[in-house]
Amino acid sequence: MTKYIFSQDHKMIAKQYLITGLFMGIIGIAMSLLFRIQLAWPEQSFTIFEVILGKWAPEGVMDPNVYLALVTIHGTIMVFFVLTAGLSGTFSNLLIPLQIGARDMASGLLNMISFWLFFLSSTIMIASLFVEAGPAAAGWTIYPPLSALPQAQPGSGLGMTLWLVSMAIFIASSLLGSLNYIVTVINLRTKGMSMSRLPLTIWAFFVTAIIGVVSFPVLLSAALLLIMDRSFGTSFFLSDIFIQGEVLHYQGGSPVLYEHLFWFLGHPEVYIVLLPALGITSEIIATNSRKPIFGYRAMVASILAIAFLSTIVWGHHMFISGMNPFLGSVFTFTTLLIAIPSAVKAFNYITTLWKGNLQLNPAMLFSIGLVSTFISGGLTGIILGDSTLDINVHDTYFVVAHFHLVMGISALYGLFAGVYHWFPKMFGKMMNKNLGYVHFWVTAVCAYGVFFPMHFIGMAGLPRRYYTNTNFPYFDDIADINIVISLFAFAAGAAQLVFLYNFIHSIFYGKAAEQNPWKSNTMEWTTPVEHMHGNWPGEIPEVHRWAYDYSKPGQEEDWVSQIVPLKEGEEELQH
Amino acid sequence: MTAILTLTVLVLIGISIWQISKMFDLSQTERNTSQVANDNDNNTQGKLMFAFLVFIYLLTLYSFYAWGDVLLPEAASEHGSQYDNLMWISFALIFFVQTVTQALLYYFSYKYRGQKGKKALFYADNDVLEAIWTIIPVITLAGLILYGLYTWTTIMTVEENDEALVVELYAQQFNWKARYSGQDGVLGDANVRFLQDFDGKNQVGIDATDPNGLDDVIVQELHLPVGREIIFKMRSQDVLHSAYMPHFRAQMNCVPGMITEFAFTPVITTDEMRQKPDMIAKVKKINKIRVEKSKALVANGEEALEPYTFDYLLLCNKICGASHYNMQMKIIVETPEEYEKWIAQQPTFAQVIQ
Numbered sequence: 024m025t026k027y028i029f030s031q032d033h034k035m036i037a038k039q040y041l042i043t044g045l046f047m048g049i050i051g052i053a054m055s056l057l058f059r060i061q062l063a064w065p066e067q068s069f070t071i072f073e074v075i076l077g078k079w080a081p082e083g084v085m086d087p088n089v090y091l092a093l094v095t096i097h098g099t100i101m102v103f104f105v106l107t108a109g110l111s112g113t114f115s116n117l118l119i120p121l122q123i124g125a126r127d128m129a130s131g132l133l134n135m136i137s138f139w140l141f142f143l144s145s146t147i148m149i150a151s152l153f154v155e156a157g158p159a160a161a162g163w164t165i166y167p168p169l170s171a172l173p174q175a176q177p178g179s180g181l182g183m184t185l186w187l188v189s190m191a192i193f194i195a196s197s198l199l200g201s202l203n204y205i206v207t208v209i210n211l212r213t214k215g216m217s218m219s220r221l222p223l224t225i226w227a228f229f230v231t232a233i234i235g236v237v238s239f240p241v242l243l244s245a246a247l248l249l250i251m252d253r254s255f256g257t258s259f260f261l262s263d264i265f266i267q268g269e270v271l272h273y274q275g276g277s278p279v280l281y282e283h284l285f286w287f288l289g290h291p292e293v294y295i296v297l298l299p300a301l302g303i304t305s306e307i308i309a310t311n312s313r314k315p316i317f318g319y320r321a322m323v324a325s326i327l328a329i330a331f332l333s334t335i336v337w338g339h340h341m342f343i344s345g346m347n348p349f350l351g352s353v354f355t356f357t358t359l360l361i362a363i364p365s366a367v368k369a370f371n372y373i374t375t376l377w378k379g380n381l382q383l384n385p386a387m388l389f390s391i392g393l394v395s396t397f398i399s400g401g402l403t404g405i406i407l408g409d410s411t412l413d414i415n416v417h418d419t420y421f422v423v424a425h426f427h428l429v430m431g432i433s434a435l436y437g438l439f440a441g442v443y444h445w446f447p448k449m450f451g452k453m454m455n456k457n458l459g460y461v462h463f464w465v466t467a468v469c470a471y472g473v474f475f476p477m478h479f480i481g482m483a484g485l486p487r488r489y490y491t492n493t494n495f496p497y498f499d500d501i502a503d504i505n506i507v508i509s510l511f512a513f514a515a516g517a518a519q520l521v522f523l524y525n526f527i528h529s530i531f532y533g534k535a536a537e538q539n540p541w542k543s544n545t546m547e548w549t550t551p552v553e554h555m556h557g558n559w560p561g562e563i564p565e566v567h568r569w570a571y572d573y574s575k576p577g578q579e580e581d582w583v584s585q586i587v588p589l590k591e592g593e594e595e596l597q598h
Numbered sequence: 599m600t601a602i603l604t605l606t607v608l609v610l611i612g613i614s615i616w617q618i619s620k621m622f623d624l625s626q627t628e629r630n631t632s633q634v635a636n637d638n639d640n641n642t643q644g645k646l647m648f649a650f651l652v653f654i655y656l657l658t659l660y661s662f663y664a665w666g667d668v669l670l671p672e673a674a675s676e677h678g679s680q681y682d683n684l685m686w687i688s689f690a691l692i693f694f695v696q697t698v699t700q701a702l703l704y705y706f707s708y709k710y711r712g713q714k715g716k717k718a719l720f721y722a723d724n725d726v727l728e729a730i731w732t733i734i735p736v737i738t739l740a741g742l743i744l745y746g747l748y749t750w751t752t753i754m755t756v757e758e759n760d761e762a763l764v765v766e767l768y769a770q771q772f773n774w775k776a777r778y779s780g781q782d783g784v785l786g787d788a789n790v791r792f793l794q795d796f797d798g799k800n801q802v803g804i805d806a807t808d809p810n811g812l813d814d815v816i817v818q819e820l821h822l823p824v825g826r827e828i829i830f831k832m833r834s835q836d837v838l839h840s841a842y843m844p845h846f847r848a849q850m851n852c853v854p855g856m857i858t859e860f861a862f863t864p865v866i867t868t869d870e871m872r873q874k875p876d877m878i879a880k881v882k883k884i885n886k887i888r889v890e891k892s893k894a895l896v897a898n899g900e901e902a903l904e905p906y907t908f909d910y911l912l913l914c915n916k917i918c919g920a921s922h923y924n925m926q927m928k929i930i931v932e933t934p935e936e937y938e939k940w941i942a943q944q945p946t947f948a949q950v951i952q
Contacts, residue, residue: 087920162917168854169837169918175771176919262855265790265803266771266836278838278853313712315722321732343840344851345832345858348754352747359743363735369699370731376706378719383643383711384635391647391707395654398699402692405739409746411753412685415670415847418840418915453633460643467650475657476665483668484844486915489923495913496906499884501668533633540634574718581717596722 029139031131034554036138037117038449041442044109045526047145049519051100056516058093061085063509065491079157087490091160092178094488096152098163099186103193104148106296106434108141114299114441115204115228117449121547122222124213124566126557129206133199140196144189151185159186162488164285167260167278171252174267184253187246194243201232201239208232213546215566220585222545222570223309223316226323227302230330231295237334238291245284252276282344286337293430294333298326300437301368301397304390306570307444308372310543311387312379313581315571315596318371325364332361342410343417351410358408362401369398380574380581384541385459389440392467393433399471400429403478418488421481424474432470439463439522446526447540451552452533458525465518472511476504542582545570549586568595637714644711651704655697667880674871674910674931675846676863677753682847684749688742756861762827765820767912768802769832769839769852772921774912777802778815780946786811790835790854796951803835804947812948815941820912820929822864823937829861840916843929845871851916864931871931872908881908 030036057076060069068083079089116134120127128134151158160178161170165186173180208221208229221229248259252273260281261273309316316322338346338354372394381387403425406412416422439462446454480501485492492498539548546566550558564586572583577593589595635643673682710718766777766785779785788811792803804811822828832841834852841860842849850860871877884906892902914925932940 087923091917091920091922166838166916172837175837263790264836264854265793268794270791270793275855277855279856312710313718315720317721318723318728320723321728343849345853345856348750351754352750355746355750356743359739359746362739363732366735367728367732370727373699373702373706374721374727376703376710378721379706379710380712380716380718381640381644381707381710382635383640383647383707387635388643388647391703394703395700398703399696402696405692405742406685406688409684409688409742409750411681411746411750412688414753414849415681415844417849418842456633456635456639460639464646464650468653471654471657476661479661479665479668482670484671484842484913486842486913488917491923494924495911495926496884496888496903497908497911499887499906500880501665502887504665504668534631571722574720576720 029135031127031135032554032556033116033120033128033131033134034449036134037113039138040108040112040116040141041449043142043145044105044113044438045523047100047104048109049523050149051097051105052516052519054093054097054100056512057085058090058097059509059512061090061490063506065493085490088157088160088177090490091162091176091488092157092182095160095162095165095178096148096158099159099190100148101431102163102292102296103190104141104145106430106438107197107292108193110434110438110441111228111231111295111299112138112141112200113438114224114303114445115200115232117445118224118547119204119207119228120211121448121550121558122225122545122570123208123211123216124546124559124563125207125211126559126563128203129211130203133203137196137199137203140192140199144192144196147185147189147192151182151189154180154182154185156180156182158182164282164289165249166285167249167252167281168264171249171261172264172266172271174269184250187250187253191243191246194239194246197235197239201235204228204232205236213563213566216585220566220569223305223319223322223326224299224302224545226326227298227305230326231298231302234291234298234330234333235295238288238295241284242288245281245288248284249281279341279344279346282341283337286340287334289340290337291333293426294329296434297397297430297437298329300393300434300440301326303437303441303444304372304393306545307386307390307440308375308394309571309573310444310541311382311384311390312375313382313573314375314379315573316371317374317377318367319569319571321367322371325367328364329361332357332364336361336408339408339410339413342413348410355408355410359405361408362405365397365401369394369401382541384443385454385456385463386440386444386541388460388463388467389436389443392463392470393436393440396428396432396436396470400425400427400433400474404429415484416481418486419481420477420485420487423487424477424481427477428470428474432474439466442526444541445547446529446533447536447552448547450530450533451536451554452529453536453540454529454533455525458521462518462522462525465521466515469511469515469518473508473515476508480504539584542580544572544582544584546585549584572596635712637712640712644708647704647711648708651700651708654700654704667876667883671845671880672866672871672874672876673845673847674864674866675848676865677749678845678847678862678865680749680752684745687745691738691742753862754860756829756859758829759827762829762861763823764829764831765822766802766831766833767820767841767852768816769834769841769914769918769925771836771919772914772925773818774820774841774914774925774927775802776817776820776927777804778817778941778944779810780813780815782810782813784810785831786814786947788833793835799951800947802833806947806951812946814947815944816947816950817944818927820927821937821940822929822931823934824864824867824931826934827861827863830859832858832860837918838916839914839918839925842913842915843910844913845910849915867931867933868908868910868929869932871910877908881906 072080156177251257258273258276768775787805832852839852910929912927
């Protein structure tokens, strides 16, 4: 019981996070496939809708409210439950103690509570799917008044209440986790593990946790104020409303205030999702290139710069919200600055590959894929971050294409890369590489197949969150693009089954892992394959060098573990 | 059509299942072999990396070939051409960077695919390189930011003046109304609390005691005189909506409890736009699609689709509830004479509430 369920061991908690995250991921992706059917063949009858949606799909035709609910919950689950908790929760927990040389997290108890709060919030979110009037359906950003008034849409009743409760618990979980990560990284590094010797994974998790602590509480306050407006008649976000033949009493509130509060978390959230993926990628690309990561200092500096900038750009989601255009100018300026550290990162990854000896393991493929989608998706950010250009593409499919590539697909690739790379550490088994290859290539082709054409529909002016565009003959000529996108989406969904099979099958029947299968320098590979509480059987080893002494001249092997002392006459690289 | 596509999906799913079962066999036999990439894997995967680069380029080319005509329709407002310039400059830049970086990324992945015994170059840092790829983006972005902010300020600076036409866009679940300021050029005060006055005839909640409001005109179809600046004042009575007019490169949210604004000058009338060669081609293409769809509908005993003629659109672009996808209003841009004639025929607020 204390070993598998109420475990305080960081490695077990990491696995719990991963498995819960993957389960939520299955639900989130399945929902997207359902609404892709509707988008490709609008308002047609499908037996699968009748079977899965029941009364919400009378005669097999999806109800518009259900479409909005699916879009909403898909977004919520993917952003928070899969890519925040599933990605950062899993790998922060697994790697922070192992890579800095600690026996466990600073507080095992808080860590356990953090996971169980996450589990509770997942359960509540899933439960909200079975509410009579349906789950929340106001978009994952749940802007009031739509989310505040049950008269405005059925999903804003009990479904929305559960959504808010679930998120409040999720935030508590995230804060406990983040505080734990910060304290652990600051206090529990082993002898010799100076901050400048930390692997980039740890830097990324550390900075991510700081952004989380800074911004998540603001979302909590937004959620609390929204709960007050909904249930106690306050007017924080509501004013002058007439709905269903009735004037409501709200006076003086502003939905724009909610937008500010939401995006004060919402934008940093993008980096809370992305930075851990970039950290994982840095580690995997260096290891598999058999080369030091290029520009370690610049990589750390760009993580810090991105983190800082991420907290002062939220207004670029609100250029046309009615806020003062001068604010729009300021946010355009800060937003486009983010391109600079991002470009530095991308170029450093590419240079790391240059003249490497690339070991193209599945984890490496996903990492290279991440750099690719990070560039493709990031570049269109230059258009969306420009207040002028945003006027015409705001809230169109152009935005959908942009953020899915740059944070959705990239972060998912980071998650997959991490799973393939650290599976031997987590489960003591190897995943099948050939299945990994199939998984990567089908996913990579389909990811571009789904999101590249979406830029075109967006530029044509089609708004997102439309149940169908058949009511606009003007958009009839993009109907076939929607079909192409959906077909790629289904194939991508099928590819994830390959991963799922590989994952589960390998846990039980995979080939037993060696202690250090990828010949990596970092400390987690110096622990025994069999998990033990406290990680190292004897004393915690001392660290003598940075994490990236790959192919160092004068060394026999093309790797040197961080715990190997410098040879006589060997100098540590000034980095 | 649908039947064929559904069939394709089924076939695709079938293939995946078959593939998975094949993998299963593979994984059985490979249990004892190493699951770390060997020279063979590196070679195959490296080549696939290069093939993928080709795939990305081909996908890009094909998309432009097949769907290039749906991109940004011709701008019909004065600031539209400024907007489009900035857009195409940004696009050219993005395309250049995308083409080069993806090429480097995948070419290196192919070129430096691993071989046993080969040793990578120990190359950890180079301040000059770092400086280069920090400074180049800094300069490029400085240019883009300055150009962007200049355009933004031009578009968003709305100055009240006597020549401009003031129009209120009024949003509610799930339709639009427009209110013209009438002879005096001033919109009367309004609030949702007046909506129930006059047995619901007060459609946008005008304060009947404000004399400015009596000559206001409320309509369901937006008529705009060409060549005259239009200052839009947006209101919403229930939830957030967004007034999106893609042909005019115009959008602004409608927020309950506050008035937002956006201004532009239409420069192409609806009739002129219909005569543009690109538009004629587009409408022809759309009607071809509609004729085909109609055949299927008629075969099912349903009504055929009406042929399409082009009109400017006002769409709702902020999720607002079940019928968000069908919250639209037609916009007609016409000559000032046609506009004057049309507006004179519309009843004023005073006439409506009598």
